[in-house]
Amino acid sequence: VNGSSENQHHLDIVEGQDAPAGTRRLCLSGQLDVETTPALQEQLRRLLAAGARRVELDCADLRFVSSTGIGMLIACIGEYRDAGSDLALMRLRPEVEGVLRTIGLLEFLQDARGML
Amino acid sequence: LIVLEALHAERRTAHLLVTGPWEDVGAGVERLLDCASQLGILELRLRSADGFTVTRRLSHAGPCGLAPLDQPDEDLESPPVLPAALEHRYTIEAGTVRYTAGFEHSPAGLRLLSPYIGLLLATYGPFPRRLMHLRLAIYELCANIIEHGVPQASDPRLRLEIRFESDRIHCTVQDQCERFDPIAAPMMVFTDLLASRSPRGYGIPLVHRLLDSLQHTYDGTGNQLEFHKRIVRRIEL
Numbered sequence: 001v002n003g004s005s006e007n008q009h010h011l012d013i014v015e016g017q018d019a020p021a022g023t024r025r026l027c028l029s030g031q032l033d034v035e036t037t038p039a040l041q042e043q044l045r046r047l048l049a050a051g052a053r054r055v056e057l058d059c060a061d062l063r064f065v066s067s068t069g070i071g072m073l074i075a076c077i078g079e080y081r082d083a084g085s086d087l088a089l090m091r092l093r094p095e096v097e098g099v100l101r102t103i104g105l106l107e108f109l110q111d112a113r114g115m116l
Numbered sequence: 117l118i119v120l121e122a123l124h125a126e127r128r129t130a131h132l133l134v135t136g137p138w139e140d141v142g143a144g145v146e147r148l149l150d151c152a153s154q155l156g157i158l159e160l161r162l163r164s165a166d167g168f169t170v171t172r173r174l175s176h177a178g179p180c181g182l183a184p185l186d187q188p189d190e191d192l193e194s195p196p197v198l199p200a201a202l203e204h205r206y207t208i209e210a211g212t213v214r215y216t217a218g219f220e221h222s223p224a225g226l227r228l229l230s231p232y233i234g235l236l237l238a239t240y241g242p243f244p245r246r247l248m249h250l251r252l253a254i255y256e257l258c259a260n261i262i263e264h265g266v267p268q269a270s271d272p273r274l275r276l277e278i279r280f281e282s283d284r285i286h287c288t289v290q291d292q293c294e295r296f297d298p299i300a301a302p303m304m305v306f307t308d309l310l311a312s313r314s315p316r317g318y319g320i321p322l323v324h325r326l327l328d329s330l331q332h333t334y335d336g337t338g339n340q341l342e343f344h345k346r347i348v349r350r351i352e353l
Contacts, residue, residue: 068316
């Protein structure tokens with residue numbers, strides 16, 4: 001799933017085909033910021049509404065995450081937990097991981113269910 | 117040291133001047149290419165002070181979905197990669213490189229700010245973690261102004277200055293808004309935000325964590341945020 005033509009750069013969201021059974025994997029490429037966050041949020045909520053039990057975000061090509069993206073991830077992780085599902089962040093780039101660690105998000109996730 | 121001299125929106129080309137030893141450039145070029153691709157730039161030209169030039173063309177379409185490089189330039193669909201409103205300038209004084217950029221006080225202005233800053237910072241050297249911190253802090257402060265600032269001018273603009281010093285990068289962001297001090301706003305702590313699963317409120321606390329200084333002033337016509345990030349070369353390397 002690519003961004004709309006009006007917002008054609010920043011974040012590509014592609015569903016990975018190699019996810020384990022029962023898992024949906026979204027491969028993110030670009031940056032998660034004020035403009036691109038709503039598209040990912042919508043997709044995550046759609047997957048949850050469709051009954052996804054575990055969704056993995058492959059962040060190997062995610063180069064930038066703003067506070068808007070961080071807030072959305074935290075809110076979505078909460079929604080997944082409430083529904084008995086998991087939302088996991090995988091293969092974070094070191095510079096992005098450093099930012100998430102700065103606010104304690106990684107520890108927050110690990111404390112919950114070892115989601116990383 | 118690499119200096120970003122020019123960005124050509126129509127030709128999707130960036131010109132860079134290599135002022136240091138040519139052999140030191142190699143390690144940084146891949147990061148330059150990475151950031152350039154986020155801006156939709158298809159070609160980087162690096163020129164040494166003695167006139168030696170290397171051109172690197174990006175072999176992928178890039179996140180802007182641009183046409184492949186085997187098409188002639190004239191056949192490329194050509195929406196401007198950089199908004200004409202992005203005013204890019206640089207100076208070198210006593211070995212200090214100073215960039216200034218002016219851009220629209222709008223989401224459109226913000227849209228390309230992050231990759232532009234990324235490209236500037238990539239010229240500084242291989243310090244990805246600290247440079248990411250600075251890139252994010254600049255983005256957050258500008259996004260905060262665009263979201264919450266009340267412009268006083270009819271065509272409001274933001275002005276960013278980035279100054280590369282020996283052990284730090286010093287930045288200034290100026291707006292044309294009514295008095296608005298993001299530092300004075302009450303801040304929640306991260307643990308409370310996380311515990312409440314708040315989707316908002318992380319920006320300014322995050323900026324405080326990422327920067328080594330942050331000051332606000334107001335002169336009656338606009339606000340100025342001045343901040344810096346130390347870059348400790350030896351430790352980072």
